[in-house]
Amino acid sequence: MSHTTAIGIVPTGPKPKKLISVERVIVYSVLLLCAVFFLFPLYIMVITSLKDIEAIRSGNIFIPTMTPTFSAWGKAWNSACTGLYCEGIKVGFWNSVRITFPSTIVSIAIASITGYSLANWPFKFSEAFFTVLLVSSFIPYVVMLYPLVLITRWLGIYSTLPAVVLVHTIFGLPILTLLFRNYFASLPQELFKAARVDGAGYWRIFFQVFVPMSAPIFTVAVILQITGIWNDFLFGVIYAGPTNYPMTVQLNNIVNSVQGGKEYNVDMAATILTGIVPLAIYFFSGKYFVRGIAAGAVKG
Amino acid sequence: MKANSTTSVSVRGLALSYGAVQVLKALDLDIADGEFLVLLGPSGCGKSTLLNCIAGLLEPSHGQVFIKGKNVTWEEPKDRGIGMVFQSYALYPQMTVERNLSFGLRVSGLAKDEIEKRVKRVGDMLQLGDLLQRKPSALSGGQRQRVAIGRALVREVDVFLFDEPLSNLDAKLRAELRVEIKRLHQRLANTMIYVTHDQIEAMTLADRIAVMKGGTIQQLDAPQTIYNKPKNLYVAGFIGSPSMNFLKGKIEGAGAKAVFHLGGQKIPLKDYVPDAPLKAGAAVLGVRPEHIQLDMAATKANSDAYKAVVDLVEPMGSDSLVWLKIDDTLFSARVESNQHFDPGQKVDVRFRINLASVFDEATGDRL
Ligand SMILES: Nc1ncnc2c1ncn2[C@@H]1O[C@H](COP(=O)(O)OP(=O)(O)OP(=O)(O)O)[C@@H](O)[C@H]1O
Numbered sequence: 242m243s244h245t246t247a248i249g250i251v252p253t254g255p256k257p258k259k260l261i262s263v264e265r266v267i268v269y270s271v272l273l274l275c276a277v278f279f280l281f282p283l284y285i286m287v288i289t290s291l292k293d294i295e296a297i298r299s300g301n302i303f304i305p306t307m308t309p310t311f312s313a314w315g316k317a318w319n320s321a322c323t324g325l326y327c328e329g330i331k332v333g334f335w336n337s338v339r340i341t342f343p344s345t346i347v348s349i350a351i352a353s354i355t356g357y358s359l360a361n362w363p364f365k366f367s368e369a370f371f372t373v374l375l376v377s378s379f380i381p382y383v384v385m386l387y388p389l390v391l392i393t394r395w396l397g398i399y400s401t402l403p404a405v406v407l408v409h410t411i412f413g414l415p416i417l418t419l420l421f422r423n424y425f426a427s428l429p430q431e432l433f434k435a436a437r438v439d440g441a442g443y444w445r446i447f448f449q450v451f452v453p454m455s456a457p458i459f460t461v462a463v464i465l466q467i468t469g470i471w472n473d474f475l476f477g478v479i480y481a482g483p484t485n486y487p488m489t490v491q492l493n494n495i496v497n498s499v500q501g502g503k504e505y506n507v508d509m510a511a512t513i514l515t516g517i518v519p520l521a522i523y524f525f526s527g528k529y530f531v532r533g534i535a536a537g538a539v540k541g
Numbered sequence: 542m543k544a545n546s547t548t549s550v551s552v553r554g555l556a557l558s559y560g561a562v563q564v565l566k567a568l569d570l571d572i573a574d575g576e577f578l579v580l581l582g583p584s585g586c587g588k589s590t591l592l593n594c595i596a597g598l599l600e601p602s603h604g605q606v607f608i609k610g611k612n613v614t615w616e617e618p619k620d621r622g623i624g625m626v627f628q629s630y631a632l633y634p635q636m637t638v639e640r641n642l643s644f645g646l647r648v649s650g651l652a653k654d655e656i657e658k659r660v661k662r663v664g665d666m667l668q669l670g671d672l673l674q675r676k677p678s679a680l681s682g683g684q685r686q687r688v689a690i691g692r693a694l695v696r697e698v699d700v701f702l703f704d705e706p707l708s709n710l711d712a713k714l715r716a717e718l719r720v721e722i723k724r725l726h727q728r729l730a731n732t733m734i735y736v737t738h739d740q741i742e743a744m745t746l747a748d749r750i751a752v753m754k755g756g757t758i759q760q761l762d763a764p765q766t767i768y769n770k771p772k773n774l775y776v777a778g779f780i781g782s783p784s785m786n787f788l789k790g791k792i793e794g795a796g797a798k799a800v801f802h803l804g805g806q807k808i809p810l811k812d813y814v815p816d817a818p819l820k821a822g823a824a825v826l827g828v829r830p831e832h833i834q835l836d837m838a839a840t841k842a843n844s845d846a847y848k849a850v851v852d853l854v855e856p857m858g859s860d861s862l863v864w865l866k867i868d869d870t871l872f873s874a875r876v877e878s879n880q881h882f883d884p885g886q887k888v889d890v891r892f893r894i895n896l897a898s899v900f901d902e903a904t905g906d907r908l
């Protein structure tokens with residue numbers, strides 16, 4: 242006979258869950274608090290960017306306007322003024338694109354191949370090399386800023402796009418190489434051996450065997466690099482030169498340039514526009530990001 | 542030194558160490574053309590390492606490897622004329638079965654129609670026909686292992702290396718694939734080197750078994766020889782399940798008059814065929830459970846039987862294992878399950894000395 246509970250229900254199928262429990266209440270309150278903490282400023286920014294300057298002066302900062310307008314967005318994109326000229330944040334946007342794409346692609350290409358070499362083709366000093374790499378990823382950037390100025394100047398590329406791309410690539414390498422090495426080291430060794438018996442060499446094993454099964458780690462690397470480089474301010478301001486300032490630097494210049502009254506709506510719109518790329522990337526790839534991190538941690 | 546032309550694979554003085562750890566120690570091994578050699582040994586004894594050295598996937602610290610009489614010690618794996626099957630299957634996860642099979646052939650730049658022909662032939666041989674367009678993740682364990690075997694077969698090489706290919710499978714599937722591999726070997730007549738730590742696999746498949754321990758080969762012989770005439774205590778204890786009984790005692794007298802003293806009882810060794818002349822001293826008598834006969838304690842005085850007491854009975858289906866004691870020495874005997882014994886019962890024991898082994902206690906070597 243089946244057992245019955247005190248109130249005479251025969252347990253069968255999924256166990257009914259209590260609707261409210263202490264843990265749930267705690268978890269959801271914390272989540273809610275965090276969400277509010279981060280979303281509230283965003284809310285202010287969005288509603289402010291949709292007001293016109295009159296509404297901002299007269300209205301309450303927390304209350305959205307009844308007559309939203311996108312004119313501030315248009316101005317932010319097309320004609321907001323930095324200290325020097327008034328071409329809007331779009332200049333910075335395209336600069337950022339020109340900086341981010343080559344930096345991401347080059348750094349990931351180099352790091353994945355280096356990581357693969359370290360994991361699968363040990364050479365005499367590969368362990369030492371790996372240690373150096375590991376240590377170097379902890380050195381504060383600031384230490385290298387000035388030497389890199391000198392180096393890029395010596396190379397004749399200081400204050401150009403290649404300079405900032407080079408710097409981003411260099412600083413991305415340690416952590417990315419680490420990431421790739423650990424991922425490739427976690428793949429079954431026998432797979433690599435099987436490919437060698439099949440006659441595949443260094444490049445063929447990399448491109449035909451490893452890369453196809455490394456989508457998660459490439460996703461992680463791409464996300465890390467795009468968001469990291471897009472959000473960068475320091476390298477952009479130092480190495481890119483005024484004509485190539487990335488979006489973050491231009492945003493700063495727009496917000497800080499004082500010509501007449503402060504246009505909060507334009508500033509807000511420009512800020513949102515600047516943040517929208519990393520935001521969108523997290524939003525659409527968060528799932529893969531988590532999956533990739535997990536795949537690197539446990540066995541692939 | 543040039544290897545004999547009828548040897549397919551031969552290994553000379555092969556040694557490999559990781560830092561201070563010596564994994565293989567000056568190993569010599571000659572494998573005849575078309576032979577099925579099984580490397581058998583406990584975990585960590587260096588079986589995979591030896592196989593990887595033969596395949597060229599690991600660089601030995603010393604020694605040479607010959608395949609088909611050619612010194613391949615410095616050759617790349619692909620140039621050695623070998624195919625290899627791995628324990629974890631190691632199929633390329635993003636390729637279909639067909640592309641897994643053909644990968645090596647495509648790498649070597651073989652003509653398309655030849656590739657197709659070979660893949661089809663191997664697919665038919667291993668019944669992979671319906672699976673060719675699937676990815677490995679959509680296959681069962683047995684099917685994956687067959688694909689892994691197929692990937693070695695399409696290479697149409699002389700030597701196949703198997704590294705515990707069946708150890709990830711359940712018992713039933715293992716038995717099935719074991720037969721398939723045996724059949725495959727009969728059909729192809731290639732040289733096969735097969736690593737396992739399953740002694741049933743070793744006994745059923747091998748032409749010869751190499752029993753390994755700690756990076757050395759302890760004995761290299763036909764399965765029956767290894768089973769019946771183990772060279773030392775280690776091999777004797779490793780082969781056979783339930784395992785051989787080791788009765789510690791001493792030999793008195795020499796040659797045909799030698800007698801083995803066990804507790805208070807004397808076992809004459811006149812039926813034993815020694816490798817080395819028997820001489821007096823501490824020794825170990827090795828008797829397999831199936832070579833011990835039991836009788837209910839007879840009233841009549843049996844001159845060639847010894848008195849023992851039943852300690853425990855383990856029924857195993859077709860037969861039972863009876864644990865016995867002579868003085869303080871515990872040993873087991875295998876009896877048909879219709880014979881019934883009770884703990885504490887006194888029984889007569891007869892050892893089939895002609896099938897037993899006698900070992901020197903100090904060196905562990907067979908006498
Ligand atoms: N990279 C390494 N560094 C140091 N020692 C190693 C390394 N690889 C293997 N060994 C050691 O070499 C010995 C032999 O390993 P091997 O893989 O050949 O064992 P095996 O006989 O195949 O065992 P199993 O049956 O478990 O597969 C083991 O003791 C192992 O610890």
Ligand SMILES: [Mg+2]
Binds near residue numbers: 589590705
């Ligand atoms: Mg092994």
